[in-house]
Amino acid sequence: MRNGTLAIRANAGWLPLLCLCFAATAAAQDKARAGDAGADAQEREPVVQVELVEPPEPGSVPGPGAPQPPIEVQRPTGFRAIAPPEFPGGEASLRAYLRDNLQYPSQARKAQTQGVVVVRFDVDVDGTLKNINLLRDIGGGCGAEAERLVRNMPPWRPAQDSGTPVKQEYTLRIDFELAQWLQDRKARK
Template sequence: MITKYKLTVVLIFTLSTLGFAQNRKPDYVFKLGTINYFMNLSKGNAKAQNDTLFYNLYRNGSTKRIAKEIKHIVNRNTGDTLQAGYYVVLEKTISFFQTFKAKKTTQRVYTQNVNGLLSVKSGVLTIDPPKMPIPPMAPAADNTGYPEQVDIPAEFPGGMARARQFIGNNLEYPKKAIDAEIEGTVQAKFTIELDGSISNIEIVRSLGYGCDEEVIRVIKRMPKWAPAKRDGKAVKSYITMPISFNLN
């Protein structure tokens, strides 16, 4: 019997467990229009200096791979994420985003035409500044010296919807939590530094059974954020993020 687990990051992400071609369960399934697609993950060279994981995109019923995109590149020695990828599915497109330590985020968009075929375009992603007034951040509770208010909050590349997408694509339900039928929410707090890097990850609401460690692991793999700004200058700020684990 196949069991389906659901992970949530404020909003709910569903991990599908349907069966497809190639005699293996797909890691991700979705539709573009009326056509079914799926993706399997594959690892790079096990002897390489960096740990690389790839998305492999297929059309349902076909063994021909449509695309191979990077999910992450991690330095095996330091654990640093050198490149992080995630994807977003819309009605007729699937976009793969790549974020780098010292480069802008790139985007590759696969668009479905009237014949059901996919064409691809690449480019550098430019994040537009918010156009609506944003409420100020709450005062820092730990006397860090961060400003009590900012003009523009820190932002994940592409916005919070894509932050949730990134976490939903990378978070795994710990086996200990599954075996013990543990459900609940881990609340993590972390600092966005002046350069957008993440530091000082703290679990402020624990769930245990490996869930806290899994949340920390995924947050560490996040790409750099756009730092918060006050009076036009980058400032340190903190983010509090609830991440829920639910079994179905």
């Protein structure tokens, strides 16, 4: 609304409804003016302007199922796709290495200690493992065994940033399950 004037743009199909609304509003305003004969001359009722808009030509607006122009997706700035580091041969080879090389500590066997030990380390650009840190230990010598396993691992495939090797941190969970270890030990003999 500007300067007491209200402008409405409408499709021509809405014309009968707009006319009905306009007529009802005008009638209500006439009744109000008759009751306010002594109203201040400076007070004015808003004026409503109606502009008719022709409907679009058939076929000019795409309907449902019409081919749409392709949406261009742009990569956010600052986002980098980094391939994570990998044990030689992948996840299955890593699990096989842990299964074949884990030496259940005697103290943990006697106490029947079981659980998950978590080790964090850096995989350097040449694949060597550095900064080995024990994040979670379950006791009984399991933490020391997990660190030994990681120290003796072969070099990994380093993380890749757009094809360039980069240093990246890796967190490894090592399961200490006594029954499974005993079963694997029997199978190897």
